[in-house]
Each structure stands twice: as C-alpha cells, then as structure tokens.
Amino acid sequence: MTQAFRNADVLLFVVLPYLAMFTFFLGTIMRYFKAPFTYSSLSSQFLENQQHFWGLVPFHYGIITVLAGHVVAFLVPRGLLLWNSRPLRLYILETSALIFGLLTLAGLVGAILRRITVSKIREVTTTLDWHVFALLLIQVGSGIYVAVFHPWGSSWFAAAATPYLWSLVKFSPDLGYMAMMPFAVKLHIVMAYLLIGFSPFTRLVHILVVPNPYLWRKPQVVRWYGRAEAPVAERRA
Secondary structure (H helix, E strand, C coil): CHHHHHHHHHHHHHHHHHHHHHHHHHHHHHHHHHCHHHCCCCCCCCCCCHHHHHHHHHHHHHHHHHHHHHHHHHHCHHHHHHHCCCHHHHHHHHHHHHHHHHHHHHHHHHHHHHHHHCHHHHHCCCHHHHHHHHHHHHHHHHHHHHHHHCCCHHHHHHHHHHHHHHHHHCCCCCCHHHHCCCHHHHHHHHHHHHHHHHHHHCHHHHHHHCCHHHHCCCCCEEEECCCCCCCCEEEEC
C-alpha cells in the first residue's frame, strides 16, 4: 500500500506538473498560430448582462487577488513568513484570503447558475465549458476547505509548498514536502495542474491577453433588430 501511494504521488506531483506545463505551452503556441482571434473569453455579456455582472465581476476580483497571494508566497516566502510572525498580521492575511476565496466561489456559482437558467447563454455553452466549470468549482471549493480546516495556509504554503514548487522549477522534484500533505491540499494542487493543462483549449486562455480593463470598462450598448414591424429594442450589455 505504501508503494502504491508513493507511485501515485510520483504520477500526480512529478509527472502531471511537467505534462501540464508542456501541454500549456504547446497548446498555447498552436492556438495562437492556428486561431489567434479565439484568444478571448468569448464573452456572452452582449446576450445577458445583469447576471453576468454579479457573477463574473466578483469571480474575477476574487480569483485575481487569491492568485496574487499564491504568487507572493511562491516568490518571497521568507518575507511572507516574516509578515506572519506577528499574530495580528497573520489573522488579517488569513481572514482576507478567506473572504476573497468566498467572493470567488460566490461569483463562480453565479456564473454557473447564469449558464443554466438563461436559455441564450445555455445554448452557447459547450461541453468543454461545463468541464472547466466543474474543475474550477472543485479547485475553489477545495481551497476554501483548506483555508477553514487546515488554517494558517499562508505560512505552511511558504514553508512546504513553495520549496516543492521550486524543486520542480529546478528539475529536481522533491516529494518529501508533498508526502505528508492532507488529501484536500493534494486535491487542490492537482486541480491547479489540470486547469493549467486544459486552459489553452478553453476560454481560460484569455488570461494571457491581460483582460484587466474588463473589470472597470463602461457597459456596451447593443441594439437588437427584430422583424420590420417590431420596435427596435435597445438594452445595455
């Protein structure tokens, strides 16, 4: 049984990350040259805007903040541990991270419900879109679970997960850091690898074109033209 767990760890935390990154770079390059105009979120905002705003905007603000925190823990772990050396600062950081994680989850659930309840949006949602939503839901949900039931993640991430990730960067994987991690943490990391590998073939590819203006751009005005005898409907999208 121990050997089986060891083999599973090698597959999930050594083979999978390199496979995911290889797929990400190869898929991104191929898509750029074969279908450059698809480098977007393929937004459905013009079809429905109200639920779109309350779903996608909270999701983007939440996920960008959470990802920024992960990047900081990866790049400057010592600085983060120094910050966490004061209990009050640690509590503020952990609470803020949880709040933004919950904001991400609320936005994601809103986006999924929009895809289910609005017929026009449901018609333009592909099977691959649903797979991405499922992966994101598991990823965000597992992250919140870890934050609640395995607290002080900013500290143990900097102390354990960061050295593991740097060992991958140096092409010298060290599974010692992952072996004793709780199941929820391992699931969260594996889901991240899967999302990285899938992203070049989905709407997630739009993260490469830095869509930040989307968060504060003005509403788009869309005119809908029906039959000649029908009045022209104009609404914000």
